[in-house]
Amino acid sequence: MISLTLDELARAVSGTLHLADGDTPETTVSGAVDTDSRLIEPGGVFVAKPGDTTDGHRFVDAAVERGAVLAIVEHVVDAAVSQVVVADAVAALADLAREVVARVRAGGGIRVVGITGSNGKTTTKNMLARILQDEGETVAPRASFNNEVGAPLTMLRVTHDTRFLVSEFGASAPGEIARLAGLVEPDIAVVLMVGLAHAGGFGGIDSTVEAKSELVRAMRPGGIAVLNADDARVAGMAPLAAEKSATVRWFGRGERADVRADEVEVTPDGTRSTVVVGGERHELRLKVLGEHHVMNALAAIATAMALGVSAADAIARLETLELAERWRMQPLGSDRVRIINDAYNASPDSMGAALRTLAQITRPGERMVAVLGAMSELGEFAGEEHDRIGELAVRLRIPRIVIIGRDARRMYLAAVGEGSWSDEAVFFETADEAYDYLMGELRDGDRVLVKSSNSAGLRFLGDRLGESFS
Incomplete structure (x- = not known):
């Protein structure tokens, strides 16, 4: 401080x-x-x-x-x-953060970036921080410090030498992003996507859109909004940026995007794509697994360019990033049995993306195993969304589907109903029971995804399996 x-x-x-x-x-x-x-x-x-x-x-x-x-x-x-x-100690923490950032701003030189979205915040934050740290002192959240306590604690780490503050804003109810972003009034507002993550707390997808748009409303007049051109709900926030006399920079896979990607390929060693900026094509080789992380990389590149970093420099720095974050598509185990531990957060979108990544990186002769737990905070959508993921696992022809925990049981029943048979899908009440089963079931050539919300605790099961097969 x-x-x-x-x-x-x-x-x-x-x-x-x-x-x-x-x-x-x-x-x-x-x-x-x-x-x-x-x-x-x-x-x-x-x-x-x-x-x-x-x-x-x-x-x-x-x-x-x-x-x-x-x-x-x-x-x-x-x-x-x-x-x-x-x-109120928490309110005082916010007030202190506002004061400190305001004093640093008054000295000039610092630029503030705010990032939100239903998925991808932490990965994008880490990608952007990796790019910016070569430009000057960069302060970014540790892990997922994005709530009423974590966000101000991050802000309080700035000094008069800090050039960039990257803030990650999460929320489980309307008004939270407005309060947190209002502490710093970001120069750049990045909105990644709008999905069903935390929809139960917001009361539905329309309220989720409104909550995520709070970041655009909170940015400084004349700022820059970095928006997902492929997500209609995010693209619909452009008029809000106009109200702030802000410039919009688009990222995505489509032709509309200022920073876009094509020729995406996912392999066991990472994710390759071609990034197109202003007619120029740049090859990007991420060590991070998953096609969905290409969109996070595009958002980070677009934001870095808005801060004066060239596309080539941004891409070169991204290619040095070894891991998005612990428990996020984290490779563990060995070539014999590869564990992908992605059990820190889960929503219908991220769960589907992780399952598709598992299918993409599994080569002929290898076997897919999906170890899945509950997705939290979905409210009235919980039942149908767990059904949908169970059905998707079967449609992707995953031959071993292991479902853990009572809150995820509908996922198991949906998999069975979709056509899983002969013990292809199994259910366990606890992670310990699942571990005992998996230790007897896993074999050479297996590629194992462990995916759930944080509350399900399967990240520790992923760690345990990774250690057992290291």
Whole structure:
């Protein structure tokens, strides 16, 4: 975090300052901000956030032991550290992020990018960060830090030397993206796609469109909107960009796109495509698995070009990216039994894309195995969408379909109903049961996809299988 006096910080969060011995209102703090006492470093600021299962106020002493010099709290705690008392710790975190980014902006030089979409946010964020880091200091979220806590924590990592802030904005209800993006008013708003991910929280696809469009509405006047030309719902946000006097840059597979791809080929070693920009053709060889990641790469390239990076440089840097993110199409195991662990998030779109990737990378003589769990937050669409994925697995002629967990049982029943027979599709209540089955079932030449939402916990099963067959 940039340097602030205790008084400046208290004013920024509308809090009341309680000084510890030796501190004054002019004492400065500049350490990292965190809500996890275990991650506090010397000079850091600890935000005591109340939680569902515990209360951050219980860990103020632990944060002080690790070197915290300030705690943001909702009530005074008996601890030897200066404290700023606020009405709402999470709201204070957002207010502090707004203040810090505003001060860095006032110094000039920083450009802010906001990314949203039903799928692909984290991969695109990582791709763009990889491109931009060669241009100058780049701050981007760790993992999927895209909610009311993670997004401000990322923003607070900027310094006066930061050239690029890449923010990832997720949401499970209307208004969340507007609040988070409103903290920084991005110069560039990137909308990847609109699908059924989290549709249950939004109340339907139309509300999801409205929620994702909040990012375009929140960007700075005269900015740039980077939009998916192939997604009609995203393309429909162009008039909102016009209202902000913003330029639209299109990415996609079709001729309309400013940055487009053709000749896409998925192999066990990665994904190849030809990127077309302004009539020039560039070969792109991603080490990341999956045809769907080409669209993420196009979005990253289009955004980087809007920031002054050439297409050739952007592509060359993308080709060095080894992995999109842990648990996202992550290759594990060995050539003998390859495990693809993609069980951090799942929606109908990403589930279908992962299954199609499995089919594309499995060569003659090898066997496809799909290990699938529930897709969360689909609301009223959950039943039919789980049915659809079970049916798709059979239509792709996947000979072993392993379904895990009660919330995914309809996927198993749909696979059976679609024509899976002779134990091609099996169901297990727990991941441990599935692991025992798979250890006896998997054989040389198997290509195994492990895919589910985070809540299903199958990412740990994927890790376990990867270690067993490494």
